[in-house]
Amino acid sequence: MNHLTEAYVDSLALNAAAIKNGKDLVRKNSLQQLGRAEDGTLLVGECKGSGKEPYRCSADFVNPENPVFRCSCPSRQFPCKHLLGLMYAYVSGLPFSVAEVPQDIADKREKAEKREEKKREVAVEGTAPVKRKTNKAALVKKTAAQLEGLEIAEKLLRSLVQSGLGSVDKKTIKLLSEQCKQLGNYYIPGIQNAFRGLLHELDNDRERETMYTRAASRMTLLHSLLKKSREHLSARQENPDLPLDVDSALEEKIGHAWQLAELRERGLAHNDARLLQLAFRSFEDAARGEYVDEGYWFEQTTGRIHVTRTYRPFRAAKHIREEDSVFDVVHAGELFIYPGELNARVRWETHTFEEPNAQTYASALSGAIRSFPDAIKQVKNQIKNPLSDKHPVLLLAFKEMVADETGRYALVDDQGGRLPLADIEYLEQPTTHLLTLLHRRDVKGKAMLAMFEHDAESGRLNAQPLSVVTDDAVVRLLY
Known part of the structure; x- marks a missing residue:
């Protein structure tokens, strides 16, 4: 169980409270009868609970990539704090005696192995699982409902544009919010969320001009989304066999929830x-x-x-x-x-x-973009698309990091090109002031992860540092 580390156990917990509760069980010596299989694939133990009998828990790592956790407690949180405590006890070095694999777990392992064996037999025989057939009648009905929902969203946006942002007040926002709820009946949750984002911007207490600028940007995005969605869904209505669009995020922006099987296929x-x-x-x-x-x-x-x-x-x-x-x-x-x-x-x-290890960080450093003009070209090509993410993130290799007389930082690439660094509005969390704390060995020949944003007022493309990759660490600036 070399893969069982504190970080791994942390990753299994539902939240920070579950981590704390699991570690508290170890601190309070609530775990007992701790045992492990001789081959290192199973942890078992008992944990004191609110009842007379202790809870029995086990962590089965016979398949490390798909561990099986079991506990007799009634908790709906999974893994529960008792299972987390069992694993924290192991990684903290508490003694676990060598024990036989309980018969009930051995039986369950055998059943699981038989299921896997059947899957392997099917793979060897070349028989692929039968794909689910699309119910065309249901798809046509759903597409018609989506187009109807688009029409409602277009009317809401049109009325907002015609009345003007200056006429929007609390009463108008409340009315539009109620109407926006109707969009939940038309299988377009992505578009509904985009409209909610616009209303949230209009209901913000920011300075009016700033609010107008951001709201106008949202309206432009929503207009483009509605237009592209109508074109896409109209084509699908005419041809139900039209495949899902995998060349852009349009399906997800409309509201499609991708299934893993769909992505694999x-x-x-x-x-x-x-x-x-x-x-x-x-x-x-x-x-x-x-x-x-x-x-x-x-x-x-x-x-x-x-x-x-x-x-x-x-x-x-x-x-x-x-x-x-x-x-x-x-x-x-x-x-x-x-x-x-x-x-x-x-x-x-x-x-x-x-x-x-060293190779991990060397791989990241070698994979960073070395030319700032190339990086900026990639960013501009993306953000000029109305439906694209307006805050792309890139890993940039830099020859050195420099600061001018005003204390503003910039990266310099191998060709001498400069990329100014600045905090962006989207993140709402400054990081550039932390650059002065970097060790002098980390400001030359390293790589920086940066998020970009186009400033509409100045017309500049700003880049905010998120972290610096060095020869032996990732120095994180954003938390």
């Missing part, structure tokens, strides 16, 4: 991926009514910067695992890549952790 998955997290942040999306856990990752094989996002609705946040910073390398058994652009969203179902 379309070649948007590959095995054996190793990812190093370069930045992480959690924030509230008031318009969506959700917490968002967002991580940026460097994939060692491809050199791409991917993003992970976990959405936790306010009402159900305590039941959904809260993501956190990850400092080990994630070895994903299968990496699923959602349709997107520079920073495609990714997901994995099974993974193990590996200790980062």
Whole structure:
């Protein structure tokens, strides 16, 4: 169980409270009868609970990429604090006696192995699983409903434009919010969220001119989204056999929830991926009514910067695992890549952790973009598309980091090109002031992860530093 580290156990917990509760069980000596299988694939133990009998828990790692956790407690949180405590006890060095694998677990392992054997037999025989057939009648009906919903959204936007932003007051926003709720009946949750974002901007207490500028940008985005969506769905209505669009994020922006099987069938998955997290942040999306856990990752094989996002609705946040910073390398058994652009969203179902080494950081440094003009060209090509993410993130190799007489920092590439650094409005969290704390060895010949934003007022493209990759670490500036 070399892969079982404190970071790995932390990653299994639903939230910070679960981590604390699991570690408290170890601190309070609540765990007893601790045992481990001789081959290192199983941990068992008992934990004192509120009842007369202790809870019996086990962590089965016979398949390290897909561990099985069992506990006799009634908790709906999984893994529960007793299972977390069992694993924290192991990684903290508490003694575990060698024990036989309990018969009930051995029986369950045997059944699982038989299921896997059947799958292997099917694979050897070349019999592929039968794909689910699309119910064309249901698809046509759904598409018609989506187009009807688009018409409602277009009318709402048109009325807002015709009345003018200056006439919007609390009463208007409340009325539009009630009408926006109707969009939830038409299978277009992405468009509904875009409209909510616009209303949230209009209801903001920012200075009026700033509010107008941001609201106008949202309206332009929503107009483009509605236009592209109508074209796309009208084509699908005429031809129900039209495949899902995998060349852009349009399907997701309309509201399609990609299934992993769909991504796999379309070649948007590959095995054996190793990812190093370069930045992480959690924030509230008031318009969506959700917490968002967002991580940026460097994939060692491809050199791409991917993003992970976990959405936790306010009402159900305590039941959904809260993501956190990850400092080990994630070895994903299968990496699923959602349709997107520079920073495609990714997901994995099974993974193990590996200790980062010199080669890990060398891979990131060699994979960074070395020419700032090339990087800026990529950014501009993306943000000029109305529906594209307006805040792409790139890993940039720099020859040195310099500061002018006013204290403003800039990166210099190998050709002498400069890229000014500045805090951007979108993140709402400054980082450039932290650059002065970097060690002098880390301001030359390294790489920086930066998020870009186009400033409409100045017409400048700003880049805010998120982290610096050195020869032996990732120095994170954003938390």
